[in-house]
Amino acid sequence: MAMVLYHGEPNGPSLAVLAALAESGVAVERRRIDLLAGERHALPGVTEPLARDMGIEGEGPVLVIDGEAMTESVFLAQFFDELSDRPSLQPRDPHAHWEMMMWCRQITERLSPAAALLGNLAVSRKGLATMPDEAFSAMTDRIVSADLRARWEVLRDGAADPAQVEDSRAKVSQAVERCEGKLADGREWLMGDLTIADFETYAWLAGMERVVPEAFADKPLTAAWLARVGARPSVAGALAEADGDAAAFWAPGPEINRWG
Amino acid sequence: MAGVTLYHWEPNANSGKPMLALMEKGVAFDSHYIDMLQFDQHRPEYLAINPQGTIPAMTHGARVLVESTAIMEYVDEEFPGPALMPDSARDRWRVRWWMKFMDQWLAPSFSMIGWSVFVGPMVRQRNPAELEAAIARIPLPERRVSWRKAIHGTFSEAEMAESQRRVARGIELLEAELGKREWLASDSYSLADINGFNLAYAIPLSQPALSNDEKTPNLLRWLRAVYARPAVKQCWALGRTDMVKRVAILEQERI
Numbered sequence: 001m002a003m004v005l006y007h008g009e010p011n012g013p014s015l016a017v018l019a020a021l022a023e024s025g026v027a028v029e030r031r032r033i034d035l036l037a038g039e040r041h042a043l044p045g046v047t048e049p050l051a052r053d054m055g056i057e058g059e060g061p062v063l064v065i066d067g068e069a070m071t072e073s074v075f076l077a078q079f080f081d082e083l084s085d086r087p088s089l090q091p092r093d094p095h096a097h098w099e100m101m102m103w104c105r106q107i108t109e110r111l112s113p114a115a116a117l118l119g120n121l122a123v124s125r126k127g128l129a130t131m132p133d134e135a136f137s138a139m140t141d142r143i144v145s146a147d148l149r150a151r152w153e154v155l156r157d158g159a160a161d162p163a164q165v166e167d168s169r170a171k172v173s174q175a176v177e178r179c180e181g182k183l184a185d186g187r188e189w190l191m192g193d194l195t196i197a198d199f200e201t202y203a204w205l206a207g208m209e210r211v212v213p214e215a216f217a218d219k220p221l222t223a224a225w226l227a228r229v230g231a232r233p234s235v236a237g238a239l240a241e242a243d244g245d246a247a248a249f250w251a252p253g254p255e256i257n258r259w260g
Numbered sequence: 261m262a263g264v265t266l267y268h269w270e271p272n273a274n275s276g277k278p279m280l281a282l283m284e285k286g287v288a289f290d291s292h293y294i295d296m297l298q299f300d301q302h303r304p305e306y307l308a309i310n311p312q313g314t315i316p317a318m319t320h321g322a323r324v325l326v327e328s329t330a331i332m333e334y335v336d337e338e339f340p341g342p343a344l345m346p347d348s349a350r351d352r353w354r355v356r357w358w359m360k361f362m363d364q365w366l367a368p369s370f371s372m373i374g375w376s377v378f379v380g381p382m383v384r385q386r387n388p389a390e391l392e393a394a395i396a397r398i399p400l401p402e403r404r405v406s407w408r409k410a411i412h413g414t415f416s417e418a419e420m421a422e423s424q425r426r427v428a429r430g431i432e433l434l435e436a437e438l439g440k441r442e443w444l445a446s447d448s449y450s451l452a453d454i455n456g457f458n459l460a461y462a463i464p465l466s467q468p469a470l471s472n473d474e475k476t477p478n479l480l481r482w483l484r485a486v487y488a489r490p491a492v493k494q495c496w497a498l499g500r501t502d503m504v505k506r507v508a509i510l511e512q513e514r515i
Contacts, residue, residue, distance in 0.1 A: 051357055054433065056364050065350065075356040082349040094337035095323055101330050109364070146425070257402065258368065258419070 003028045006043055006062045008035035009249035010238040012116065013060030013073035016203035020077035020196060022234035024084035028063070032243075035059045035251035036124055038139035043069070053144035057108070058116065058151065059251035073203070074104045077196045089196045096191065103190065103197045107204060108254065111175040114168035115204045116253025118211050120155050121165070123248050128156040151252040164256050172208050173215040175201070176222055183221035188228065202229040207247040262321025264289040267309060269296045270504045271495045273371060274328040275316045276458040279498065281332040281451065283491035285341035289318075291498065297382055302397040313399045329359050332451050344451045351446035358437075358445045358452045366430040367459050369423035373466075375410040376420065378503055383411055431463060431470050431479065438478035442485075449486075457486040462506040464515045472515050484510050 005021065005028050007014040014035075021028060033039040040059055046052060047067030055071035063070040063079070070076060081089045091097045128136065136156060143149040154160055179201065182190050190197045206226060209216050216223065229235055239246050266282065266289050268275035282289050294300040294315050302313045310317040310326050318325045320338070325331045336344040345352055383391065391411055398404045409415050434456070437444060445452035461483060463471045473480050486492055487510040496507050509515060 050433065050437070054361060054365070055357075056360055070350075070353055070357070072357055072360060075353050075360070078356070079349050079353045082352065094334050095325075097337060098325060098330050098334040101333060102327055105327065105330065147422075258422070 001065060004045075004064045005030045006033050006040065006064065007031075008033060008040075008059070008061065008251060009244070010242050010246045011207050011249045012112075012119070012203055012251075012253065013057050014203075015206075015235070015238055015246070016073040016196075016200045017061045017063075017076045017080075018238040019199040019203070019232070019234040020089065021080050022237055023086070023089060023199075023232075024080040025086055026080050026083045028080075032241075036127065036249075038142060041139075041142040041144075049144070056254050057112070058148055058253040058255075060253075074108060074196060074200055077199065081196065089194065089199075091191065091193065091195065100191050100195050100197050104200050106178070107175065107197075107201050109257070110171050111201075111204050113254040113256045114171035114175075115208050115211075116250060117160065117164065117168045117256065118172065119207055119250035120252060121158075121160055122211050122250075124250050124252075125155055125158060128152070129158065131156070147255055148252065151255060155252060168256070169212050169215070172205075172212045175205060176215045176219055179205070179222045179225065180219045183225055188225075190225070198225075198229050199235070202226060202235065206230065207250070210247070262323075265292060265319045266290070266316060267292045267294050267306065267318070268316040269294055269301075270499050270501055271458070272461075272499070272504050273367065273374075273458055276495065277328040277455055278316050278318055278331040278335060280454045280458065280491060280495045281335045281344060283495050284344060284454065284489075285335055285339050287335065287339045287341065293498075293500070297379070297501075299394045299397070302394065302399070307399065311399060313397075313403070329363055329451075329455060332454065336451060344449070344454070346446040346448050346450055348446075351448075351450075354445040355450045355452040359455045362455055362459050366426060369426035369430070370459060372415060372419065372423040373427065374503075375406070376413060376415050380410040380413050384413070427467065428470055431467060431476060434460065435471075435476040435479045438482045442482075444482065449489075453482075453486055457483065457492070461487070461510065462503075465506045465509045480515060487511075 005017070007018060007030060010018055040052065040062060043062060043064065045067055046064055046069050049069050051071040052062050052069035057072050060071055060073055061076065063076055070079070078090060091100055140149050140152050143152065179190065189195065190201060264282065264287060266278055268279055268291065270276070271279050294306060296315060300306060301315045307313055309319065309324060312326065314326060316328055316331065318331050325334055345355060395404055395407050398407060441447055443449050443453050444456050460479070464480065471479055487507065496504055499505065
């Protein structure tokens, strides 16, 4: 089963998946692509593009097996974990597993859209705004999902809703609060044992320290936990391969919840 | 063994997912019907179980579980009975992918339409002061916004058009996927089918121009196959409103 993982610079969902892959030891060919140049929408050999085209996560990594595109960082991490013969990153006990999945869902539904919006406004907007119209259209015309394309357009136009920006900053603070609360009993990792939740949370949060610094003030347990996750060889190894400042790399992510 | 209690509304959307998963597994449970239209989910006795005031919730002994898709995964892992997740890791990925796509992209669009045509009109006739007091008791601010829009019918034209676009696109995507294999995400019946049926059972009735035997033969084949399962009959029998009786359309030979 030939597997090719197309991923961006090690931040956000690409970092979560690269770390989980390294932890799993599963043999996968990795190819780095430029997510902000829209390369994800022109991958070779994809015959079943549904998950790439309609994934909730936006511009996250894509694993291709037998032409089928596979996406969503938490589920790719689970996939590698389930192929692995190393100690699992998923709790065996069903209730502990439920807690991990609930945690990851909170992160991907609340933190990820917020972090992606703020990160993109802070670093990606400038390059997209100065891109010639034809080049931008040529790039975004390949994007199948109308709502993902709209998120690229908002970023280029700078038409982000100020209320959403404010709410996104609050969501980052809430995520840090939740980490601090979870770590309050002195545990080393978020779920007790090291799990996918540590990598998923780290990947979305680490780049926010410079964008929403006040969220991290007086949060010593979270700071120490971020340092522990960052020191894992799986994470440090991925970060070492970055072409520049990894935490400053963002591409359009999940949409902000449209239901109220 | 510790008992299971499920707090649920109709066998529809989120409530129907753990109801049907428990029935497919053959797990006996105490059923507590929470009447969403009477705002039972925001009363103190329910908030004592789930402070977020969302339905469904499940207790298993001292454990309290929320979030319908996550509850289904727990039910499948915790109890004996037929496996509702496939054996292969790649198929499991596909089950999870479809559930997230439905939960976060497709279902909110169906439910915006459902709330504006069904839930809103049903509660709108009540005393405005009583309704406002009921809204004020909702713990999650996002849900307060949603309820206000549903009750006062103030979803914008653009919001409704976007939901209708997603419903139409979702029907096309379900039809295409069900043309690839017997069940939605793998060759065996799984949590993705339970999730999807709860979302899609009334599509041929609510979207007749987009879904019928001619236009979406695979979607109709699949809906009928799920509906034929004894657990589904047992589950939908617990419904009390006309909304869930729409499932009877699947008994027609030609739609």
